[in-house]
Every structure is written in C-alpha cells, then in structure tokens.
Amino acid sequence: xxxxHRRSYDEVWEFDAPPSLPQNLQKVLVDLxxxxxxxxxxxxxxxxxxxxxxxxxxxxxxxxxxxxxDTIAERMRALDAVPDGRSDxxxxxxxxxxxxxxxxxxxxxxxxVTTGVYAVVDTIRSVHDDVDTADPSSADLLHRIINDLEKxxxxxxxxxxxx
Numbered sequence: 542x543x544x545x546h547r548r549s550y551d552e553v554w555e556f557d558a559p560p561s562l563p564q565n566l567q568k569v570l571v572d573l574x575x576x577x578x579x580x581x582x583x584x585x586x587x588x589x590x591x592x593x594x595x596x597x598x599x600x601x602x603x604x605x606x607x608x609x610x611d612t613i614a615e616r617m618r619a620l621d622a623v624p625d626g627r628s629d630x631x632x633x634x635x636x637x638x639x640x641x642x643x644x645x646x647x648x649x650x651x652x653x654v655t656t657g658v659y660a661v662v663d664t665i666r667s668v669h670d671d672v673d674t675a676d677p678s679s680a681d682l683l684h685r686i687i688n689d690l691e692k693x694x695x696x697x698x699x700x701x702x703x704x
Contacts, residue, residue: 556620562675563622565668566613568634569683572661573610574626575635577603579657582640589647595700602654602693606661609686616679636664651701658694662687 580603587596614624637660640653665683673680 556676558620558622559675561671562679563617563620565672565675566617566620566622566679567625568636568668569661569665569686570610570613570617570624570626571631571634572636572664573606573613573686574631575637576657576661577606577610578631579637579640580606580654582642583645583650583654586642586644587647587650588644591647591700595647595650598697598700599650599654602658602697605689605693609689612682612686616682620676620679636660648701651697655694655698658690658697662690662694665690 580599584596584599584603587599610626614626617624637657640657645653665687669680669683672683
C-alpha cells in the first residue's frame with residue numbers, strides 16, 4: 542500500500558526577501574500615502590478657473606495614489622514585511638515637498654500636485670533597479686504605478702501648459 546505525503550506550507554519553498562526589498566518598498570509606500578493626503582488637501586482648497594474639472598481630476602490622482610499604496614503595502618505583507626503607514630512615519634520619511642495649508646489657485650495647484658506626482662515617480666525610479674534585482678514581481682508593480690502616475694501628471698500639467 543502506498544501512502545501519499547501531503548506537504549505543509551512550511552515545507553514548500555518560500556521567497557526570502559533581502560532586507561533591502563521591504564526597505565525600498567517602504568520608501569515608495571510613504572510617498573504614495575503623502576501624495577494621497579496632499580491630493581485631498583489640494584482638492585479641498587482649490588479655487589479659480591476650471592475649478593470643477595480640476596477638482597475631479599485631483600480625485601483621480603488621489604485614487605491612483607491610494608490604490609497604489611494599498612498594492613505596495615499588501616506586497617510587503619506577502620513578503621512577510623510590515624508596512625508602516627503611520628502619519629509620523631510618513632512625515633519623517635516622505636520625499637514630497639510640503640504644500641501650503643491654504644486656498645490655492647488652480648494654476649498653483651496644478652504645479653504643486655504635478656511636482657508631488659513626479660517626486661513619487663523619482664522615488665520609485667530610485668529604488669527600481671534594486672527592487673528588480675531582488676524581486677521582479679515587485680518591480681512589475683512599480684512599473685504599473687509609474688505608468689499610472691506619469692499619465693496622471695501629463696494630463697494634470699496639460700491644464701496650465703501654454704503653447
């Protein structure tokens with residue numbers, strides 16, 4: 542009589558991420574969270590010409606940042622890392638420049654938020670090669686986020702571009 546042996550999950554090979562992988566993903570996470578928060582701040586305090594369209598466009602950027610931050614945090618958990626999205630961690634770690642806590646014209650808002658979007662993209666690009674070397678699957682997520690953010694930045698900055 543043959544017996545079958547069923548392997549438990551701990552007997553199966555698990556990916557052992559180098560410490561640099563969750564550290565790099567954490568950098569991306571805090572910048573995405575900050576972009577989400579700055580996008581809402583800009584959304585609430587927007588005034589001026591083309592208010593409604595820009596107000597709605599800012600919500601799209603907020604959605605991109607929020608969904609991307611969730612994707613990165615969940616990837617970190619899948620790698621048995623602990624994402625840290627607490628406000629004090631975001632404040633201490635973000636590379637995004639601060640935005641003013643007051644009403645902003647639509648033109649100034651376009652510049653402020655576009656700058657924030659590109660700051661996140663810069664962070665992603667700065668960690669990309671290390672992430673790709675450690676885990677191409679995580680790098681694939683970064684590719685999608687870069688694509689979504691650069692498209693959003695292009696559409697946003699086109700609002701105030703002069704020809």
